[in-house]
Amino acid sequence: GDSVTQMEGPVTLSEEAFLTINCTYTATGYPSLFWYVQYPGEGLQLLLKATKADDKGSNKGFEATYRKETTSFHLEKGSVQVSDSAVYFCASNDYGGATNKLIFGTGTLLAVQP
Amino acid sequence: KAGVTQTPRYLIKTRGQQVTLSCSPISGHRSVSWYQQTPGQGLQFLFEYFSETQRNKGNFPGRFSGRQFSNSRSEMNVSTLELGDSALYLCASSPQGGSGTEAFFGQGTRLTVV
Numbered sequence: 427g428d429s430v431t432q433m434e435g436p437v438t439l440s441e442e443a444f445l446t447i448n449c450t451y452t453a454t455g456y457p458s459l460f461w462y463v464q465y466p467g468e469g470l471q472l473l474l475k476a477t478k479a480d481d482k483g484s485n486k487g488f489e490a491t492y493r494k495e496t497t498s499f500h501l502e503k504g505s506v507q508v509s510d511s512a513v514y515f516c517a518s519n520d521y522g523g524a525t526n527k528l529i530f531g532t533g534t535l536l537a538v539q540p
Numbered sequence: 541k542a543g544v545t546q547t548p549r550y551l552i553k554t555r556g557q558q559v560t561l562s563c564s565p566i567s568g569h570r571s572v573s574w575y576q577q578t579p580g581q582g583l584q585f586l587f588e589y590f591s592e593t594q595r596n597k598g599n600f601p602g603r604f605s606g607r608q609f610s611n612s613r614s615e616m617n618v619s620t621l622e623l624g625d626s627a628l629y630l631c632a633s634s635p636q637g638g639s640g641t642e643a644f645f646g647q648g649t650r651l652t653v654v
Contacts, residue, residue, distance in 0.1 A: 467647075468647055469544070469645035469646050469647045469648050470630065470645040472642050472643070475642065519641075525588060525595060525596045526571050526573050526588055526596075526632070526634045526643055527573065527585050527588055527596050527598075528573070528575075528583075528585065528632075528643060529585070530575075530583040530584075532582045
């Protein structure tokens with residue numbers, strides 16, 4: 427079945443460092459792809475999304491490009507801040523009709539140190 | 541616009557009991573999905589309701605059930621609680637459905653089974 431694989435954490439960076447969190451997916455069709463972020467004690471918030479190949483999603487300095495040839499949707503940010511510390515989830519929308527089912531990766535904890 | 545509201549935020553139950561969790565979606569949203577989040581299994585899809593009908597279901601035992609009311613509010617029920625049911629239960633609402641639609645998450649209900 428469809429699945430999402432993302433790099434294990436935790437990822438520890440110094441402020442202003444470059445961030446990459448890898449995400450790959452398997453799917454029988456052409457899913458939409460998402461990055462969600464979860465701050466301590468909170469639910470998930472959508473960070474960005476892409477709905478078709480070569481689309482680039484971006485928000486708050488984060489970017490990710492939907493690469494069909496490598497089935498990837500890696501999250502990047504040029505200069506992280508302490509406030510970016512959170513758990514990041516890559517997700518795909520289960521292709522196959524009108525459904526909102528999301529398939530999530532295991533999550534990557536990002537810790538940014540001042 | 542009010543966000544997704546889940547009640548209660550915290551619950552402690554005893555093995556063998558049953559529990560009902562509630563979710564009020566964003567006004568106008570007709571789709572409500574439920575997810576279970578645990579450290580070991582991550583985020584797993586439970587089920588989705590749209591216009592009072594269950595239109596997708598994850599791989600959970602029949603002890604897990606749900607329903608949606610005409611005002612789109614949803615409840616999920618877990619009967620005969622087991623220790624392994626301890627988790628954060630997240631509800632997400634969406635305007636309609638289909639690939640690419642953003643899901644808006646509530647803060648979750650933290651269930652502890654003792």
